[in-house]
Amino acid sequence: MKIDIVSVFPEYFEVLNLSLMGKAQSKGLLEITAHNLRDWTHDVHHSVDDTPVGGGAGMVMKPEVWAECLDDLLELEPPSENGPAEELAFPSSEAEDSPDEAILDFSEIRDDALLDEDAADVMDRDATVEPDGGSDNGATNGTDMAPTQESAPVLIFPNPSAPLFTQRDATELSHAGHLLFGCGRYEGYDARIPEYYRAQGIDVREYSIGDYVLNGGEVAVSVMLEAITRLMPGFMGNPESIVEESYTGEGALLEHHQYTKPAVWRGISVPEILLSGDHGKVDRFRRDEALARTNDIRPDLIEALDCKALDKADRKT
Ligand code: SAM
Numbered sequence: 384m385k386i387d388i389v390s391v392f393p394e395y396f397e398v399l400n401l402s403l404m405g406k407a408q409s410k411g412l413l414e415i416t417a418h419n420l421r422d423w424t425h426d427v428h429h430s431v432d433d434t435p436v437g438g439g440a441g442m443v444m445k446p447e448v449w450a451e452c453l454d455d456l457l458e459l460e461p462p463s464e465n466g467p468a469e470e471l472a473f474p475s476s477e478a479e480d481s482p483d484e485a486i487l488d489f490s491e492i493r494d495d496a497l498l499d500e501d502a503a504d505v506m507d508r509d510a511t512v513e514p515d516g517g518s519d520n521g522a523t524n525g526t527d528m529a530p531t532q533e534s535a536p537v538l539i540f541p542n543p544s545a546p547l548f549t550q551r552d553a554t555e556l557s558h559a560g561h562l563l564f565g566c567g568r569y570e571g572y573d574a575r576i577p578e579y580y581r582a583q584g585i586d587v588r589e590y591s592i593g594d595y596v597l598n599g600g601e602v603a604v605s606v607m608l609e610a611i612t613r614l615m616p617g618f619m620g621n622p623e624s625i626v627e628e629s630y631t632g633e634g635a636l637l638e639h640h641q642y643t644k645p646a647v648w649r650g651i652s653v654p655e656i657l658l659s660g661d662h663g664k665v666d667r668f669r670r671d672e673a674l675a676r677t678n679d680i681r682p683d684l685i686e687a688l689d690c691k692a693l694d695k696a697d698r699k700t
Contacts, residue, residue: 566600634692
């Protein structure tokens, strides 16, 4: 799977080199590139935001910069009515000439990308501050990869006012060949950006990861990416471990409790039935516990349950 992430803080994604995600890159299962949105700016301050039309606090991410970046990464021609100025603004082919490396390499991220958000915000508005140049569109790359599946890209914007991202979305997206994430900052991105790319026939999704507001889309993208990629065939060492999990399958319930050894710890015993060796009884016990926990904690999931996902014994529970 090819994954492009666009952010004003691409270094956030260094964590993707760790653990299973790092291994998946080494194996060639994932090809992740974190891009700096400011590489598609042309002004001396590398501005990506402007004041909200209609007034209000904060700043909004500019459509022009995002469009240059997204046209480039989606390999779309900019509309001709924008004229030669827009075409001139197209980034060079540097992103394609990226070095051979399987794992994310953040060594080329521009120094000014390491500024904290407040500083970057000030930089956008303060004409006296001049960040240094740097035009490497691809902070990372991996040409030494297994060939990625050829399929239409999916463009994803994290957004707290969008529908909730669920395990169902993660499952669907785990089959995609190319995901392109756009991380919002400030008050968010201009609403015409997703609208425009939808009109170009691109599969554009906007997702919230929960009913709270984060400073930016980077953490939300990391969350979605982890949920999606662990469902890819070959990602988990033991594929069985993702079959019976919370929110998974037709009868999506919360999982039963898990225990390990010792059988008694600090005076608390594991449920005796789990030590019985009777697999039928263990399965029934776990199923009952999953149903009871879901009913207590997430009754909405019980209400949404398809009756076909229940058996006779469940109905007694
Ligand atoms: N003004 C926006 C609102 O009230 O809905 C909040 C903007 S937030 C400070 C900046 C960016 O963080 C958003 O554009 C989005 O990319 C990301 N973000 C914040 N909270 C999020 C959430 N719960 N789910 C997904 N993305 C989120």
